[in-house]
Amino acid sequence: MMTDGQNMPPQAAPAPGSLGSWWRQGLRSALFLSPDWNGLRATPARTAALLLSLVAVQLLAERLYIAGPASFYWPALWEGWIGTLVLAWACWWLRPRSEEGSGAALFSLLIALALPITLVTSLVLVPAVRLDWHQQLGPWGWWGLWGAATLWLVAAQWLLLWRSDTTAWRRWPAGLLVAAAAALPVWVQPSAHWYAEATADERPARLRLTQELLELQPALLERRLQALQAGRSGEVELYSITFAPYAPEDVFRNESALVDGLMQDRFGAQGRSLQLVNHAGTALEHPWATALNLQRAIRQMAALMNRDEDILFIHLTSHGAQDGKLAASLDPLALDEVTPQLLKTWLDEAGIRWRVLSVSACYSGSWIAPLAGPGSLVMSAADAEHTSYGCGKGSELTFFGRAMYAEQLRLHTLSFEAAHAAARPIIDAREQEAGKTDGYSNPQISVDDGARRQLALLVERLGRRGS
Template identity: 35%
Template sequence: MRRYFPPPSLLGNLVSGVRCALFLHSQPERFSTTPGDLTLIALVDVIANLASSLVLVGGDGTFNYAALSQFFFHIPLMLLCGYLAGKLHERPGLVTAIPVALIATSIPIEFTFGILEWLGAHVPRLRWLEDHLRAPNYYRFFWWWSAASLLFLVRLGSGTARRAGVIAAFLFFLVAPLWFYPRSDLWLSPAEDTESGELKVNEAVLTAQSRLLDDDLSQLLHGKRGEPNLYFIGFAGDAAQDVFLKEVTAGEKLFAEHFAGAGRTLLLANNPQSATTIPFATATNLGRALNGIGKVMDRDQDVLFLYLTSHGSRQHELDVSNGPLDLDQITPESIRRMLKSSEIPYRVIVVSACYSGGFIEPLKDDRTLIITAADPTHESFGCGFGEKYTWFGDAFFGALSQNYSITKAFDQARETIRKWENEQGETPSNPQIWIGKKIEKKLAPIQHRLENQAQQ
């Protein structure tokens, strides 16, 4: 008996998947939907991602074991969606037909993304593709798959109520989970792991970290009655990319020089470059830094300026990573607890991260000014490898260097970012600001003092 490989059923499923991806009519009957067919198309999906990422990265990469489970967790959800659709349309075969069809639809879309990514990396005239394939543009491919899959599901049968039920099941059980928990590539380049190499937790690092924060706290200047000041803390959460370390270092220099804050600044950073010179950016160290500043500042007149920069998640967590260490993430609630413990009444909090607008609601009060690089549902830009600063950090610190008004600097930065986004064709990040009723009265004397000193 002659056996064919690949099996004709697999080829038929892939062809039907291409038709679905192109929004062409493709009935469930076009797909082979036995449990074996479902298993095979799921394995092809894994192999396709591995092959495309291998071509893009090369043989020097590493297998991303953590991503493997992401390639299978959606299958039970697809089966559930198929079961519900089968009940609604009284077609039991849909329980496997829908998973096969949706996976088959995703494969040509993923290959399209991979081909465009390869062209952007290897064809000089197409370098512009690289910028357009970064997030959030990557999610346009996710919406392509979602739209093509939705059209396939709508065409399953007639009846408004039945179609509405299938659409609701698809959006709730598939689109939402995959949007919030997207899968990663199975093969990663060393550059995707870390820009400056992995942290080596050796004796020199352990010895330095045991004293760095204590040394920095002991050198803080005390507040002076009648001379209000800003106390700056810069927090660079992600060790994999140098942009965050560069940004907080630039921020500290700006506040030490332009805002006459020498002796009133602290840095916390995760980066192999600074492991023996700057305290790690951890939740514990941030709490200690806030408590230390709370003890030396004049709480009636001085203001904390807390600058947090890292990657942000849709769950509004600030990424804190410094492999191989296992670190707690920063959330609005954890910051609120730290601020309460520090007893610092007046504060400016700036969060430069994707989805950082989600920090405003839990942290806002009359004595706080909060600035975020994006609203709660959008990404910000400039946090890639090789970047000098994030877009927001670049625009905001650039504006601050020209004046002493934090709110005016934010307004200028927002306009600058809007211009850059329009030029690059990016989805607006929508930087946000919250100004408490009492905080401006505390910032005004600091601004006036610095303006007067600058004129002398």
């Protein structure tokens, strides 16, 4: 005989609700209205569909910011998920008891409410970028738009969490997690998904690697090194190396030429200067800016200079990374990247006593501590936490190179310290005017007293020469 339970058909699981239902409740939540949880049940497939919809809208908006051809950077898809993980952690922390308000459903609705906010924000910001409104608004107005959009998202998500079925003492930590989820992408700075493609006129010339060029380059370096003059006893003289290892952008070649000319004209380095440059247009003129060539140049100058008196100046200009590596590129060659530790090792091994080291690159403040010390003046275009500015394809000089070398040292002073101090507020003002979004680059400097005295002797000699 069958029991009543055996006669009854199995009860079907409640439907998870259509995507339209989730988006409707997401819109209500985005407008700070209480959502209707009836009929909403999270499943892995539904949560994935909501998340992919949001990502698709974000990718489309990011593409629309760029006018003209753009290429998609696939590895960026694996970055930038830390904020989403923090949101999921907040939902787990709250752990609502009801099925409708489960942690998975709460997370799904948080994603759903972000969709209308992203759409509205994109409708405002995309035209602002495409029509150059952000230039008219200035950095504060532009940041105000971004801040309003971020505040809207954080407030809507925080209110949804607050209304969830949970104990009050869990709400505040969850709210802090929501704010952290919004702030983390700004701090971590994941790679962009879309990058504007260069036009035919903007594309850098590609190095044509011929047998003649391969044979010429070692001979060119040797001729340049053999042409360097020996130091004169009793005279403090300056030897100069400029190192520009990133070929795709002209700005670094330009800065190398400017600084080299300045060291010759203003600091008496004629016959004692060398440019190492990676660029397709200078391959017949300058030795390549490779790590090995830099090491060889340091070694040769050390052999020629009076190490108790003479000063070695090195200016490095390229893109920089937070790990301290200086970007090097000269396709199709494979190049090693120079680091502050490598440079210090080469200088120490060569026995260079007096050093002026200048690093024009993003995050170049990370070079200060490894290179600072007795006999050294070390200066950078940024601190270790910020980018510098003016290193794009359309730039003639970096902001640091222009203010420090083209203006202060060329026109106003022979003191590296005074030039650096004067350049800092100029760079700050220009970065604000240009709309730099990650904060002041904050150029750094470290000066040893011995290096200061030796540079004063050099300036005194240059003054006698000019009188």
